[in-house]
Every structure is written in C-alpha cells, then in structure tokens.
Amino acid sequence: MPVLSILLLVSSSAWWAYAQIEIMKVEEENVTLPCHHELGRLGLKSLDIEWWFEQKPESAPNMVIGYSDESVYNYPNMNQRGRVSFASNFRAGDASLYIRSLEPGDAGMYSCKVKNGWNYKLERVILKVLVKPSEPKCWTEGELSEGGNITLECKSAAGTEPIQYKWATVSGKEQILGVLPATSSVGIFNPARVRLWNLSTAHSGLYRCTATNEAGHKTCDVQVIVHRKADTLSIGIIIGAVCGVIVGILLIILSVCLLVRMRKRRKLEEEETPNEIREDAEAPKARLVKPDSSSSGSRSSHSGSSSTKSTTNSACRSQQTPSTQMTLPQYRRAETERRENEPSKCSHSSSRRIDSSSATIPGQSGAFQTV
Known part of the structure; x- marks a missing residue:
C-alpha cells in the first residue's frame, strides 16, 4: 500500500508534464474530452472510471463524474452542475466526458482514470476555453x-x-x-x-x-x-451682416419717425401764423340823436356833417385796413408802401370837411352848447 500511494503521487505530480491532448474551444460551445479503454472485457463489476479536474496546477483536483459498482456518480462543482455527463457507452470502452455550453471557468486539466482489478489506464486532456473579445x-x-x-x-x-x-x-x-x-x-x-x-x-x-x-x-x-x-469665419460674417441689417432697419425707422414729426410741426406752425394777424377793429358808428322840435333844423345839419365825417373816416380806415389773407411779411410791406404813397390824404380831406361844416353853419355850435 505505501508503494502504491507513492506511485499515485508521482503519477499525479506528472499530469501537467505528460499531458498528451490539448483541446481549444470557444466560450458557449460544447466539447467532448476523449477517454477510451478496453478494460470492460475483464468484467463490469470490478470496472471503475473517474474524471478529475484541476483548474490550476497548484490547486487540489476535484472529481467531476465517476462509475463504480455498476453505478454512476456525479461530483461536479457548482459551476458545472447539470452540464457534465458521459458522452457514450463507457462500459463498452468509450468513457469520454461531455461538457456543454462551456464557460471560462471550465478551462484546466482533466484526467480520466480507468481501472479494473490490477489493470490501470490514465489519459490527460488540457482544455482551453477561449473568450471572444467584447465589443470594443x-x-x-x-x-x-x-x-x-x-x-x-x-x-x-x-x-x-x-x-x-x-x-x-x-x-x-x-x-x-x-x-x-x-x-x-x-x-x-x-x-x-x-x-x-x-x-x-x-x-x-x-x-x-x-x-x-x-x-x-x-x-x-x-x-x-x-x-x-472658414466655416467659423463665415458664421462670424453672417452674424455681423444680420446685426448690420437690424441696425440699418432701426435707423430707417428712426429717420421716418423724425421726418413725420418735423412735417407735423411745420404744418402746425403754418396754421398758427395767419391767426396772429388780426383785422383792425371797425370804427365806432356814430349815434344819431333824434332832434327836438325846436332844434330839428340845426341838429339835422349837424347830423349831416357827422355822417359825412363818419363816412370819410370809414373810407380812410377801409383804405388803411389790409386784407386778412395776407401773411405778416406781405402785410408789413403793403403797409409801408401805402404810408409812403398817401401820407396825408385822409387827414386833409377830413380837415377840409370840418372847416366847411363850421363855416356853413355858424350857429350850430352855439345851439349845442346851449343844450
């Protein structure tokens, strides 16, 4: 027994060095690890099959599946549970291991040990599970x-x-x-x-x-x-052009507003200027006093002279009064010309009429004074 234990230890330590098969598969694929023997002919009751898994050389081996005493035993780890089984008729000589939907943790060394009595066979398979690059x-x-x-x-x-x-x-x-x-x-x-x-x-x-x-x-x-x-420069030019157009529109609107305001102001000034030139007040009309019976003759003659004076004065005023439709400069020019051409016409005529009336009716003034 001690000699057999030593032989097993030596054999176990040499698994990695004497691996005969290497299989490379991609993640999520299925794989069959081969293991063939002819020990079943010696009798099935003493046939013993074991699959061991070592994930790393320094890690302890774990049994995955086995057959002994005509029964199958599963010993997978938690990651391999339900994914491991014998691939074929292991009693007839094909004890291959089947693993479906591979995962990165399934990579490692698998050992198949078959013995029947003193007959012994060992096969080793190194499984590499490749992982595709993730989407970069x-x-x-x-x-x-x-x-x-x-x-x-x-x-x-x-x-x-x-x-x-x-x-x-x-x-x-x-x-x-x-x-x-x-x-x-x-x-x-x-x-x-x-x-x-x-x-x-x-x-x-x-x-x-x-x-x-x-x-x-x-x-x-x-x-x-x-x-x-140039795109950056073009954007700057476009922005500048838009700003210039906006400023131009604002200036045009401001100019129109100022022009309209100036026209309204000029129109108001033109309407207010003629109103400053007013017509001269009309001369007061002479009041005629009805004479009494005793002095009707004298008063009639006096009223005649008064009416004559009034008529004369009205005529002078009509000559002196300018048209209301004339503007202020036109009015002043006409007034100056009229004064230069007729300096004393109205005054002479009025004085003559007064002298004639006083000469014609000498007793009239005395009669008014008596009254």
Missing part, C-alpha cells in the same frame, strides 16, 4: 478642424489575450475596408491607438476598429468629420 469601444481625441491632429482609440474590456487591434477606413454601402491615410501612424506598442496628422476634409469619413483573438473578432465604428476653419 471607439472614440477620438483632439481637435477635428483643418490642420489639427487627432487620435483614434479602441479597447475591448474582456476577451482572451492576446487581443489584436486593427484600424481601417470604411467606404460605400458595401462597407469596403480601406487603408488608413498616408498622414497617419499606428502605435508600435499599442496598435489600438492611431494618430492622424495635419487633418483636411479628405480625412473625413467612417473608421472601423477590429479586435481579434483566437476565439473571434468584434468591431466598432467612429465617424470623423473635419470642420473647415
């Missing part, structure tokens, strides 16, 4: 304008290493991949990083990053739009 994330860093420089970045958060990255341009509806522009450089130690120098509008377009490993590949796209510097 693409982004840009830098100034997207003419003459600027930008950096294209790409990174997958998960996946079996090593993961390789490659950038390419995409054109057309057919999604045809093309080479990067001449003014670009790929990082030597980090191919996921691409630098674009001295940008122009020719650099605008769709860029695609592909992350690849042994399990497969995933892609991501980023749109690059290079802006012209």
